[in-house]
Amino acid sequence: MTVDPGVPVATVATPSIDNHPNRICDVCGVVDRGPRHQVGYTPGTVPVNVAQIKSVIANPDLTDDEKASISADIADTELQLRHMDCCTNVGCPDGSCDLIPNGMTQQEILTKIVTEPVQDQFIALQEAKNAAIIATTAAEGA
Numbered sequence: 001m002t003v004d005p006g007v008p009v010a011t012v013a014t015p016s017i018d019n020h021p022n023r024i025c026d027v028c029g030v031v032d033r034g035p036r037h038q039v040g041y042t043p044g045t046v047p048v049n050v051a052q053i054k055s056v057i058a059n060p061d062l063t064d065d066e067k068a069s070i071s072a073d074i075a076d077t078e079l080q081l082r083h084m085d086c087c088t089n090v091g092c093p094d095g096s097c098d099l100i101p102n103g104m105t106q107q108e109i110l111t112k113i114v115t116e117p118v119q120d121q122f123i124a125l126q127e128a129k130n131a132a133i134i135a136t137t138a139a140e141g142a
């Protein structure tokens with residue numbers, strides 16, 4: 001690969017999924033270190049899955065800090081954390097997860113979204129969606 005010396009090239013180290021926090025997926029219920037699409041709702045919208053919290057607390061592979069933060073995420077009624085492939089399966093609200101091809105491992109998805117230009121597309125899609133939500137919320141509050 002040749003690089004034009006006049007153009008700065010951002011070098012992004014390929015991230016290791018091992019450095020990412022263990023989190024719940026609110027779609028499939030799996031706890032792992034894969035990237036998540038965080039989908040916001042109005043408070044009280046997302047039901048609290050008590051059985052899921054119990055199984056997290058009982059999981060011997062998680063530290064106490066992990067159990068606390070994962071339980072807090074499950075109990076959060078205005079935020080869903082979704083594996084990006086799970087998000088596509090249930091209908092990604094802004095379409096960003098639809099940019100991830102089927103069948104990738106969580107490490108492959110993380111590498112793709114951090115090191116490829118697809119990152120800019122995600123940000124554009126998610127910012128557009130957020131702007132729409134803010135506009136809607138402002139209109140409802142008026």
Ligand SMILES: [Zn+2]
Pocket residue numbers: 025026027028029030082083086
């Ligand atoms: Zn999932």
Ligand SMILES: [Zn+2]
Pocket residue numbers: 037082084087088091092093094095096097098
């Ligand atoms: Zn999504």
